[in-house]
Amino acid sequence: xxxxxxxxxxxxxxxxxxxxxxxxxxxxxxxxxxxxxxxxxxxxxxxxxxxxxxxxxxxxxxxxxxxxxxxxxxxxxxxxxxxxxxxxxxxxxxxxxxxxxxxxxxxxxxxxxxxxxxxxxxxxxxxxxxxxxxxxxxxxxxxxxxxxxxxxxxxxxxxxxxxxxxxxxxxxxxxxxxxxxxxxxxxxxxxxxxxxxxxxxxxxxxxxxxxxxxxxxxxxxxxxxxxxxxxxxxxxxxxxxxxxxxxxxxxxxxxxxxxxxxxxxxxxxxxxxxxxxxxxxxxxxxxxxxxxxxxxxxxxxxxxxxxxxxxxxxxxxxxxxxxxxxxxxxxxxxxxxxx
Amino acid sequence: xxxxxxxxxxxxxxxxxxxxxxxxxxxxxxxxxxxxxxxxxxxxxxxxxxxxxxxxxxxxxxxxxxxxxxxxxxxxxxxxxxxxxxxxxxxxxxxxxxxxxxxxxxxxxxxxxxxxxxxxxxxxxxxxxxxxxxxxxxxxxxxxxxxxxxxxxxxxxxxxxxxxxxxxxxxxxxxxxxxxxxxxxxxxxxxxxxxxxxxxxxxxxxxxxxxxxxxxxxxxxxxxxxxxxxxxxxxxxxxxxxxxxxxxxxxxxxxxxxxxxxxxxxxxxxxxxxxxxxxxxxxxxxxxxxxxxxxxxxxxxxxxxxxxxxxxxxxxxxxxxxxxxxxxxxxxxxxxxxx
DNA sequence: TTTAGCACTCATCGCATCGGAGTGCTAACA
DNA sequence: TGTTAGCACTCCGATGCGATGAGTGCTAAA
Numbered sequence: 054x055x056x057x058x059x060x061x062x063x064x065x066x067x068x069x070x071x072x073x074x075x076x077x078x079x080x081x082x083x084x085x086x087x088x089x090x091x092x093x094x095x096x097x098x099x100x101x102x103x104x105x106x107x108x109x110x111x112x113x114x115x116x117x118x119x120x121x122x123x124x125x126x127x128x129x130x131x132x133x134x135x136x137x138x139x140x141x142x143x144x145x146x147x148x149x150x151x152x153x154x155x156x157x158x159x160x161x162x163x164x165x166x167x168x169x170x171x172x173x174x175x176x177x178x179x180x181x182x183x184x185x186x187x188x189x190x191x192x193x194x195x196x197x198x199x200x201x202x203x204x205x206x207x208x209x210x211x212x213x214x215x216x217x218x219x220x221x222x223x224x225x226x227x228x229x230x231x232x233x234x235x236x237x238x239x240x241x242x243x244x245x246x247x248x249x250x251x252x253x254x255x256x257x258x259x260x261x262x263x264x265x266x267x268x269x270x271x272x273x274x275x276x277x278x279x280x281x282x283x284x285x286x287x288x289x290x291x292x293x294x295x296x297x298x299x300x301x302x303x304x305x306x307x308x309x310x311x312x313x314x315x316x317x318x319x320x321x322x323x324x325x326x327x328x329x330x331x332x333x334x335x336x337x338x339x340x341x342x343x344x345x346x347x348x349x350x351x352x353x354x355x356x357x358x359x360x361x362x363x364x365x366x367x368x369x370x371x372x373x374x375x376x377x378x379x380x381x382x383x384x385x386x387x388x389x390x391x392x
Numbered sequence: 393x394x395x396x397x398x399x400x401x402x403x404x405x406x407x408x409x410x411x412x413x414x415x416x417x418x419x420x421x422x423x424x425x426x427x428x429x430x431x432x433x434x435x436x437x438x439x440x441x442x443x444x445x446x447x448x449x450x451x452x453x454x455x456x457x458x459x460x461x462x463x464x465x466x467x468x469x470x471x472x473x474x475x476x477x478x479x480x481x482x483x484x485x486x487x488x489x490x491x492x493x494x495x496x497x498x499x500x501x502x503x504x505x506x507x508x509x510x511x512x513x514x515x516x517x518x519x520x521x522x523x524x525x526x527x528x529x530x531x532x533x534x535x536x537x538x539x540x541x542x543x544x545x546x547x548x549x550x551x552x553x554x555x556x557x558x559x560x561x562x563x564x565x566x567x568x569x570x571x572x573x574x575x576x577x578x579x580x581x582x583x584x585x586x587x588x589x590x591x592x593x594x595x596x597x598x599x600x601x602x603x604x605x606x607x608x609x610x611x612x613x614x615x616x617x618x619x620x621x622x623x624x625x626x627x628x629x630x631x632x633x634x635x636x637x638x639x640x641x642x643x644x645x646x647x648x649x650x651x652x653x654x655x656x657x658x659x660x661x662x663x664x665x666x667x668x669x670x671x672x673x674x675x676x677x678x679x680x681x682x683x684x685x686x687x688x689x690x691x692x693x694x695x696x697x698x699x700x701x702x703x704x705x706x707x708x709x710x711x712x713x714x715x716x717x718x719x720x721x722x723x724x725x726x727x728x729x730x731x
Numbered sequence: 732t733t734t735a736g737c738a739c740t741c742a743t744c745g746c747a748t749c750g751g752a753g754t755g756c757t758a759a760c761a
Numbered sequence: 762t763g764t765t766a767g768c769a770c771t772c773c774g775a776t777g778c779g780a781t782g783a784g785t786g787c788t789a790a791a
Contacts, residue, residue: 417752417754436755439755453752
C-alpha cells in the first residue's frame with residue numbers, strides 16, 4: 054500500500070484540489086501543508102502516485118489532479134471526517150420536523166436543506182408505498198360514477214385515487230366494505246399483504262369485496278415520476294467544472310429524467326450507512342465527472358427510502374457525507390416519531 | 393404610423409432575427425425576402441425604423457435587431473399567425489385528456505407538452521382551490537390524535553390534510569358533522585361560501601361544528617409553492633442568448649422561485665385570450681430579455697388558472713401564441729368534460 | 732534519500748493584424 | 762422625389778505570435 058508520506062501528499066493534493074479546482078503542483082503543497090520536505094521530494098512522490106493511478110496530469114506541465122481511484126482512497130481512508138456541531142444538528146432537525154408539516158412537505162424541506170448545506174443537487178426518493186404500514190383505508194362513493202380511495206400510511210402520508218366506475222353498488226355497501234377492509238389492513242404493510250385478506254374479504258362481501266380490493270391496489274400503483282424530489286439543481290452550475298455549456302446542459306437534462314435518478318438511488322439502497330459512488334464507477338453517461346453520496350432513511354427500523362447528493366467528483370466529500378448523514382438521521386427520526 | 397413598406401421591412405427583420413439570432417443587415421433582407429428594392433433603400437428604411445424606436449443596433453457596423461417596441465408591434469399587428477392543423481390539435485387533446493389521468497397529472501402532462509411544443513419553459517398555475525366547486529367534503533377520525541380532512545373539488549382534484557388534534561369528540565360525531573357539512577357544501581365554491589354555512593352548522597352541531605369547519609378551512613389554505621408546474625427549464629439553455637453562464641444561472645434561479653412565477657402569472661390573468669408580455673414591460677429583473685406568453689384556462693366558464701411560456705424576447709411568437717392557445721383550450725375542455 | 736538547479740513543455744494572456752460584414756453618406760439616376 | 766450604386770468608414774471577431782509563468786523531469790551534489 055501507500056506509505057505514510059504518500060498518503061499525506063495524496064491527501065494534500067486532494068484537499069487542495071477540492072478547494073481550488075485547480076491542478077496542484079509540488080510547490081503549492083510544500084508551501085501550504087508543512088510536510089517538512091522540499092518540493093522536489095514531493096514531485097517524486099507525486100510521480101509515484103501518478104504511476105500507481107491515484108493522480109493524473111491534465112497535461113505535461115500542469116499540476117496533478119486526483120483520479121477516481123485517488124478519490125476512492127481518499128473517501129475510504131484519508132479524509133478528515135467533518136462533524137456538525139450539536140447546534141447545527143438540532144437546527145436541521147428543527148427545520149425538517151418543522152411546524153406541523155405533512156411528511157411530503159418535510160421531504161421537500163429536507164431536500165432543500167440538503168441542497169443548501171452541500172451547495173449541490175440533492176435528491177430524495179419518497180418512501181415507497183409498498184414498505185409503509187397502513188393506518189387507514191377508506192373507500193367513499195361520491196356519485197354514480199366515481200369512488201374515492203384514500204390511503205393513509207404510517208408516517209402520515211396520504212394517497213388518493215379518484216376512480217371512475219359505473220358503480221352498481223350502493224353508497225352504504227361501499228362504506229361497509231371499506232370499513233371491513235380498513236380493519237383488515239390496519240397495521241399491515243402492502244408487502245406483507247398475503248392473499249389471506251383477499252379471500253377473507255371476498256368470503257364476507259363477495260364480488261363487491263373483490264372489486265373494491267382491486268381498487269385499493271390500483272390506488273397503490275403510483276407513477277414513479279413523482280417519487281423523486283430534487284433540489285438545488287442550479288447549484289451545480291456554479292461549479293467550475295460545469296462552466297462549459299454543453300456539459301451543463303447534459304447534466305441538467307439528465308437530472309430531469311427522474312426515472313433515471315430513481316434507479317440510480319434505489320440500486321444504491323442496500324447497505325447501511327452513507328455510500329459514495331465516485332465518477333465512472335456507476336453513474337449515467339451524462340454524469341461523467343460526478344459523484345453520488347447517498348444514504349437510506351427509516352421509519353422505525355424499516356428502510357423506506359433513499360436520499361443523496363450529486364455533485365462533481367471534486368466535491369467536499371467530508372462535508373457532503375456528514376450532511377447526508379445528518380439529514381438522513383433527522384428525517385428518519387422525524388418520520389419515526391410521527392406516530 | 394408605419395407605411396406598408398416599413399412594415400414589410402420590420403417584419404422581415406424580426407422574422408429573420410427570430411430565426412437566426414443574428415443581427416440582420418440590409419443585404420440579407422434584400423436577398424431573402426424579395427421586396428423588389430435594393431439594399432440601399434432598405435438601409436434607409438431601417439435607419440428610419442431605428443429612429444422611431446422599432447429597431448436598434450448593437451454597434452455601429454452591425455445589422456439591426458428588434459427593440460421591445462418592435463416586438464410589441466410585431467406581435468400586435470405584423471406577425472403571420474401560426475395555425476396548428478386539426479390533427480395536431482387532436483393530438484394535444486389526446487395527450488392531455490389521456491388515459492384516466494388525475495387532473496394534477498394532466499396539468500403536469502400539459503406543461504410538459506407545452507414545453508415540448510415551444511422548446512421553451514412552460515408554466516402552469518394549478519387551479520386555485522378558492523375558485524373550484526366542492527364535490528365532496530369529508531372528515532374522518534383516524535385515532536385519538538388525528539383527523540383526516542379530504543376535499544374533492546370539481547374537476548376531480550383531491551386535497552387532503554391530516555390534522556393533529558387532541559380529539560375530544562367521538563368518531564361518530566365527526567362522521568355525522570362531516571356528512572352535514574358535505575351536504576351544505578356540495579356544489580358551492582369556496583369563494584361563494586357565505587357565513588350562512590357556518591351559522592347553520594354551528595346551530596346544528598354547536599362547538600364541534602365550528603371546530604370542524606375550521607379544520608376544513610385549514611385544509612384549503614395551501615402552500616403557494618406547490619401550485620406552479622414548470623417544465624422544460626433546460627430548453628432555455630439551448631437558446632443562444634443564454635450561452636452566457638451568468639445569465640443562464642440568473643434565469644434558472646429565478647425560475648426556481650415559484651412564488652415569483654406565481655405572482656407573474658396571476659397578475660396576468662385578467663383579460664381573455666392569449667396575452668404577451670415583452671421584455672422589460674413587466675418581468676422580474678433576472679428575466680431581462682425574456683417574454684411571457686400566457687393564457688387563462690377554464691372549468692366550464694370559470695377561470696381557474698393560468699398557463700404560459702417564458703422564453704427569450706426573440707421567441708417565435710406566432711408559434712408560441714398558437715401553442716399556448718391550443719394547450720389552454722385542450723386543458724379547459726378536459727377539465728370541463730371531467731364532470 | 733533528499734534536494735538544488737536547470738532545461739524543457741505548454742497553457743494562457745495580451746497585443747497587433749486583418750478580413751468582412753454592414754453602415755451612412757453622397758451623387759447620379761428614373 | 763424617391764431609388765440606387767459606389768465608397769469610405771467602423772468595428773467585431775478570428776488569427777497569429779511572442780512573452781510569461783507555472784510546473785515538470787532529470788541530473789548531480791549533499
